[in-house]
Amino acid sequence: MTQPSSPTVSPDTADNTPRADTAIRLRGLYQAFGADAVALAGVDLDIPAGSFFTLLGPSGCGKTSLLRVIAGLDTPDAGTLHIGARDVTRVAAHKRNVNTVFQSYALFGHLDVAGNIGFGLRMHGHDRATINDRVQKTAAFIQIDNLLGRRIDQLSGGQRQRVALARALVNEPDVLLLDEPLSALDAGLRSRLQLELLRIQRRLGMTFVFVTHDQDEAMVMSDYVAVLNEGRIEQVGTPATLYERPANPFVARFMGHANLFAIRARDATGLTTDFGRLAGEFARADHVLIRPEIMTIHAADAPEVASAGDNVIHGRVRERLYRGSRMEYTVAAGETELVVVDDNRGQGMFEIGAGVALVMETTGVVTLDG
Amino acid sequence: MTQPSSPTVSPDTADNTPRADTAIRLRGLYQAFGADAVALAGVDLDIPAGSFFTLLGPSGCGKTSLLRVIAGLDTPDAGTLHIGARDVTRVAAHKRNVNTVFQSYALFGHLDVAGNIGFGLRMHGHDRATINDRVQKTAAFIQIDNLLGRRIDQLSGGQRQRVALARALVNEPDVLLLDEPLSALDAGLRSRLQLELLRIQRRLGMTFVFVTHDQDEAMVMSDYVAVLNEGRIEQVGTPATLYERPANPFVARFMGHANLFAIRARDATGLTTDFGRLAGEFARADHVLIRPEIMTIHAADAPEVASAGDNVIHGRVRERLYRGSRMEYTVAAGETELVVVDDNRGQGMFEIGAGVALVMETTGVVTLDG
Amino acid sequence: MADAGSGKTGWRATGHLLGLVAPGVIWIVVFLVAPAAYLMSIAFMTNGSYGLPELPFTWAAFKQLAGYGFLGWSPANLYVVGRTLVQTVLATGLVVVIAYPVAYYISRAPARLRPLMLLLVVVPSWTNQVIRAIGWMNILAPGTPLSDLAAALGLISPHMGLYPSQFAVALGLVYNFLPFMVLPLYAVFERLDTAQIDAARDLGAGVWGAFRHGVLPQTLPGLLAGTVLVAIPAFGMYVIPELLGGGKNLMLGSLVARQFAAASNWPFGAAAALIMILATLAGLVVLRRLGRRLGGDAGVML
Amino acid sequence: MKRASTLTLGLRGMWYALLVLLYAPLAVVVVYSFNSVNSSADFVGVSLRWYRALFADDTILAAAWNSAVLALVSSMLATAIGTALGYGMYAHRARRLGWLIWLIYLPIIMPDIVYGIAQLSFFSRLAAATQIFDLGLGTMIIAHVSFQAPFVALLVYSRLVGLDPRLFDACSDLYANAWQRARFFILPTLQPAIVAGFFLALTLSIDDFVISYFTSGPESVTLPIFIWSAIKRGISPEINAIATLMIGTVLAAAAITLAFQYVRHRQSGE
């Protein structure tokens, strides 16, 4: 569990740089629902203030449970939780300065848009004028001020998402929690709203804790990502760290790497794997990870292959998928298969069954344990 | 409306090569629901036997209407329809040798899996032994023979899809129609089932008419794609043809090209566009299309830029998205923006606001009318 | 305050639960379960010389119910049960036959007309059941056009009316319960998946096959819910047989009522009531089972 | 689609036939209430004499008053009790409350006649012993509430089950304490179900005859009981007149309901 020192993705403008302090500090969080449903199995985590922080993991890994503990909707069985400097482990939800954007938004159907956005202020007993004013300002910021009089069922999915966001933001919480706010949307809307969410976070400089099970989404949006698995944190880091230096096979597979192989043997000159030998000097490890981008595909008898030196893998095209801008080949080599991507920059294609050679830059090869 | 002479993607094995004859011939199909809802506005189409043929288009363009006419579930207002050599325009659905896999599968909840698969055979009056036998064989082929006794509500989405497929295939139709059979599934399952469907089609050599509104899906799966728009066919061709040589801006945009620009002026040495000039000899046309893959991104002062010659576009990074294997940049140039993709092969990244140069291979630039 | 979403329990949660449900539970237990239990206990008491229950406990009332009385064995009670069952089945069947196409028709009507159409079906049941019976008494009495027509057709003897009669009872039951079948059927028709009809046709089914496999199975949950709402109250119906039947061919409800409201034999009446409840429960269990077997989700049924 | 027209025609015919079936009995009641003679075979002339008789009769006016009191009081009580019951069942649905459902189904499935007689025998015994459960408006209200409340509870419960459970979390997350949650979320959200429950209770009360009949006392005659005993005394046009007034009230209620539905529909927009 490495905690990175600085984000790799820089923010939009200078004054919104993530603050150095910690917004949320979790220690030894444990939560179980009955004997065999352990949702959180001891979570330690520091979430830097002002960052876009993502909890990523497969379904049932404990993402929602963690978020609910932070929001105060559930009390953990063990462990402590600080928001800023304050220990809020036993503080009720409605007394925490944290707000949530729920998965399907959980907007109040009996209130109009303005009523929804102003709900938190109303509960805090603000007067009508203040509420109207702040609702108006927040709505304008999120660009939904023209919708304030609408009923919830008159809104589109994207509009609802914005209302849910405004309803949380208007309270100026220390931390905004977002539980898969995009998972119910179709692909087009989803990628538009990803961008919008990111821009809003950048402009406000507020800490966002974002939950998703989609690694692509996590990568596009986050300053930091924590990968969860079975109630534990597998790795924390920037998207690039997770993609390029996964700490273990679980993270590697979850980040979409198909070419992960157990190392059978290792000696001074290289490794033996399922697809054959790999020459070079590698650290002692269990697995080797070869990202598709570090390989190029060539005809078996192409001149580049001869000049490429040691690290060439020979194989046969088993399958190929045309994806417009690129072609995805599945190549059978040794006892296994590798996936390699070729961009369609005018060169020819390889037929299924054709013999090919994959040329690899050894510097891009990653070894990992676990 | 060009009809390609041969598929570019070759099939798995020799004997499943698409047959040269035409499975379905549509002429002048017209269908309206009331005065202003014209679903099919005159469709002429030949679907080659044995091909995986996809109808692609935005919602409401008439895909389902066309499929229903082929299935015989609706009768067209005008036009003719041949399946093989037979004119079936006025033949009732249950007398056509065509079967459909419906969007949400439309499985019969009151029958178990075996009952569903055997339904068509039962309606055709086959005896029990024949039905059992053929259901068993088809189920084995689709690898759901272990599910035969299950109730439909005990199946997962992917299993349902296979049952729906088996229910249609067991009748050995001349043509199998599939109406967005994958659109209800989540991304992971979807791409697995895409492959599976493709393999089944290849093994059977049957004509598949597949409907989708997802260009990625269409590209991955199809021998030929027909792009529909407002009840008309905009273009028919192989995926590569559509992607690389779209017939008009509608097709280009629908195939996911962001870099499409109107041509302002044209002279002997090049074109003037929104982002600036483009040198080279181009045919007279309205639009120019620059696919992201034909550009490479460089620092404004990089040596490659100086040596690249004329076709260099200077701009400034406006936005960038980290996608693991690649980085997607939006670059502001002239009065517009271009999208360019850089694969993450170890080189550095460009910060937002950085000045960059896009180097282009002019041979990849496409011009089009409309 | 217990969390509406959480499954955690504790003393405060228990207090919260009791605060909410206790009034309702106590009300029903004290004012319905206790009376019902008392009534059931009456069934096992001795009939006093003027019809009131007395100790000791005996089976006498059930013996009488089984047909054993001062006259030896008599099938009279079987007549009553048989008549009640026939009327129930007949009325339910007729209601289905009428409600099924009507519910379908409403579900296919333009969306803005549907609330009006449903309301038109339901409104008569907002009046009191006694008033609905009066209407039929007016229409079916001797000398009315309908009665004269029936007499002319030879369906009834001349000078007689269609009311009072078993026919009037059946008609009254159908009229009374029609809305209770239309509503659940409408609900299933409204979300009918027409793709299943297409699928059946696509797979070679003709009109009947498309209905049998594409429509009927989808509507079964509504059909069963409607049957529960119609058959069970029809089986226990009192007002309509009493008013439209002329009191000459008793049904179970009247048989029970008379033991308390006229003939005075409380234990016998209570025993008959017990049988009614058991028959109702049995019917409900059977229908629920059937519903589950036929794939309706549990929520559809009562 | 083009061939379905015979089917459509048949269905339309059936629909109109059904309307005749549904409304003919009511129409006949209305028409005969204006008949100047007491006969169901002949309609001799139009007259208001039965209405005059009606408004002159104290008993009928008292019965109308009793009906209104019974319906309104029982419906309000049942709505309060049923709403609490439905919400309690929902809020604690994680517990084993299956038995509660049977308690709620019991009044729904119990035949009216058994229901009424059970309460008659019970209350009359209780009254003989305690003098407090004398049959009358009180016992009628008690009886009505006992069968109305379960329906209200089911309506409220099904409304709650249809809600996103995260809405409750959203309340806490937006700083509402338990009371604020009840006041600003639960009650307003349940309002349509509560209103519907109240009207359902009202219709059930108005439709009931049997249970009222067996739990009524000398001074608690309601319109249906009055009409029933009038029928037992031989049907008369006066009864048609009372019935006509009740039908008129119901039709007015229906019109109002419909107007509300359309207004709501319009508000929710297309």
Add this chain to the structure above:
Amino acid sequence: AGKADTLYLFSWSQYMDPALIKAFEKRYDVDVVQNYYESMPEMFAKLQAGGAQQYDVIVPSNYYVPRLIDTGLIQALDKSKLGHLDNIAERFADPAYDSHNSYTVPYQWGDTGIAYNTDKLPDAPDSWAILFDPAINSDYPFALATDAQVVFGAACAWLGKPYDCTGRDAWKAAAREVLATKARDNFAAFNDGTPVLRQLARGNVAAGMTFNGDFTYYKSENPEAFKNIEFVVPKEGTELWVDVMAIPAKAPHPDLAHKFIDFLLEAKNGAQLSNHTYYASPNAAARPYLDDALTHPPAQPTPEQMKALHYIPSLSGDDLQFVQQLWTEVQSR
């Protein structure tokens, strides 16, 4: 409303002069609430089911008095509160059903006969044949009463036995006769005496069992509708009844109840009652004030008819159970 007290009167329908109620209300500044029944079994059931503590005055017929006393449903009268007891005619002073009028005071008396439509049944004899003989009425709807003993008595008389027949064989024979009659096509319904008159007027039935006074009352009220309706006292014998006033055991206002009974015992009030209902009065002192109509048939049967009139026997125990089972049987088949 607003009055000092309320008297709950539970009586046959169409059996009271509203003016008398008004007078009583006025004299004692009370309200009178009336409830009605159409038959003795109905009254008895209501009384058993809580009525005994809700009504102040009831008006049962002679044959139900012993069982009301037996079951403790009525209380002994406090004769000190009944100043006009002496007005009762001698014939009614010590009746068999209630010796020395310890529990009851006679109200009115009359007989049960047949009313029928002379247009539809022009040849009707003064006999139960109107109801029981298909040859007399083969086509027109007709009704029987709902009280077992009333109907069985009629069947007994028709079968040649006395109207007040007793014994299981007699009752079984009567039940068979009723069953056979019920099975006839033109049997319409079981209707009580007062309601059946309205059914007759409306044309719903052509014949039914009813009471002499009610018949006369309706006929005089509405001569047009009743012009074709006649009343006969069957020659085979029929019921003579005396209706009496009694106070339920737990009547809420026994004092007022006594006042009410005594009020009706007053000569003029007794006469006013009979003048209104057309039933004979058991009140000797009332005689001078009675209308002429009450001195001849049908209100006052001829001496010859008198001979054929019988009280219905008071039953209890197994005999009562037997008759009731038989009656349930008749209605169930």
